Amino acid sequence: MATYSLANERLRALEDIEREIGAILQNAGTVILELSKEKTNERLLDRQAAAFTASVQHVEAELSSQIRYLTQVATGQPHEGSSYSSRKDCQMALKRVDYARLKLSDVARTCEQMLEN
Amino acid sequence: MAQQRALPQSKETLLQSYNKRLKDDIKSIMDNFTEIIKTAKIEDETQVSRATQGEQDNYEMHVRAANIVRAGESLMKLVSDLKQFLILNDFPSVNEAIDQRNQQLRALQEECDRKLIGLRDEVSIDLYELEEEYYSSSSSLCEANDLPLCEAYWRLDLDTDSTDGLSAPLLASPEPSAGPLQAAAPAHSHAGGPGPTEHA
Numbered sequence: 001m002a003t004y005s006l007a008n009e010r011l012r013a014l015e016d017i018e019r020e021i022g023a024i025l026q027n028a029g030t031v032i033l034e035l036s037k038e039k040t041n042e043r044l045l046d047r048q049a050a051a052f053t054a055s056v057q058h059v060e061a062e063l064s065s066q067i068r069y070l071t072q073v074a075t076g077q078p079h080e081g082s083s084y085s086s087r088k089d090c091q092m093a094l095k096r097v098d099y100a101r102l103k104l105s106d107v108a109r110t111c112e113q114m115l116e117n
Numbered sequence: 118m119a120q121q122r123a124l125p126q127s128k129e130t131l132l133q134s135y136n137k138r139l140k141d142d143i144k145s146i147m148d149n150f151t152e153i154i155k156t157a158k159i160e161d162e163t164q165v166s167r168a169t170q171g172e173q174d175n176y177e178m179h180v181r182a183a184n185i186v187r188a189g190e191s192l193m194k195l196v197s198d199l200k201q202f203l204i205l206n207d208f209p210s211v212n213e214a215i216d217q218r219n220q221q222l223r224a225l226q227e228e229c230d231r232k233l234i235g236l237r238d239e240v241s242i243d244l245y246e247l248e249e250e251y252y253s254s255s256s257s258l259c260e261a262n263d264l265p266l267c268e269a270y271w272r273l274d275l276d277t278d279s280t281d282g283l284s285a286p287l288l289a290s291p292e293p294s295a296g297p298l299q300a301a302a303p304a305h306s307h308a309g310g311p312g313p314t315e316h317a
Contacts, residue, residue, distance in 0.1 A: 010203055010207065010210065011200060011203065011204075014196050014199060014200050014203070017196055018193060018196050021189055021192050021193055021196070022189075024146070024189065025185065025186065025189045028146075028150055028185055031150075031154075032153060032157075032178075032182070035154070035157050036157075052150070056143060056146060056147060059143070059192070060139065060143045063139050063192075063195070063196070063199070064136070064139065066199055066203075067132060067135050067136055067139070067199070070132060070199070070202060070203065070206065070207070071132050073206065073207055073208060073209065074128050074132070074202070074206040074207075075206070075208065076127075076128045076206075078205075079205070079206075079208055079211050081211065081212060081215045082215065083215050083218040083219050083222065086218070086219040086222040086223050086226070087218075087222055089222070089223070089226050090222040090223070090225050090226045090229075092226075093225070093226040093229035093230055094229060096229065096230075096233060097229050097232070097233060100233055100236060104240070111247070
């Protein structure tokens with residue numbers, strides 16, 4: 001179930017960074033390809049080079065901030081919390097519902113048998 | 118105010134290594150890219166012939182491009198390691214995730230129990246009518262060895278061959294009108310419980 005908010009925000013930020021790294025390599029390739037042409041489109045060249053530089057700086061800043069956050073937050077101890085108890089309670093509630101449904105179907109079957117007889 | 122806690126050596130070393138990897142990879146990408154751009158500049162012929170210089174530049178650009186790609190892949194691996202570290206060690210978000218999960222499961226459990234209690238109330242009304250119909254029907258006979266209604270119901274499953282099973286003796290209460298009430302009262306006492314209604 002992907003409804004965790006805070007954890008997902010940081011993970012989503014890291015996934016955005018991954019996409020941006022791909023974009024960095026794409027931009028670098030476009031710049032070099034453009035340079036290899038005889039007639040270079042200077043505006044495209046400048047735009048791509050600026051995008052490349054901005055992306056690299058952005059990726060560096062984002063990753064540095066993530067590492068800084070982890071330095072503040074990490075304790076080195078394993079997390080020992082769990083949702084086992086509430087999961088068990090919910091499981092028992094679902095078992096109660098199943099049992100009630102089973103018994104109701106028995107009663108319905110018995111009523112039908114009585115009616116047939 | 119964030120106090121610097123004494124992290125275990127391994128965690129501190131790990132985070133420092135992440136920083137180092139980040140700096141190295143970014144530096145590698147930038148340096149190799151700028152060197153490729155510089156190498157692309159066409160210069161006058163020097164001691165080396167233009168063809169040889171061209172070959173050398175070609176090889177150098179290939180190597181630098183491969184370095185850029187390697188640094189990019191190393192960055193991706195770093196991001197993957199950071200994600201793993203975050204999932205395992207980011208206690209605030211792990212706590213919040215656990216709390217959210219507990220809330221969802223508790224809400225589902227309360228919903229189930231609420232529906233069961235509503236069902237119990239509805240079924241007890243229908244059971245009352247069924248029992249009234251059963252006791253007032255011509256097949257209901259009062260005998261000394263009459264069984265309670267629930268016993269007669271269970272006997273149907275056990276005595277399938279016996280013809281008396283179908284016309285099983287009924288509740289031995291002298292007042293038939295008290296029968297449905299007696300059956301309904303334990304049903305109300307078993308609030309939401311899984312067990313069937315049992316007569317004393």
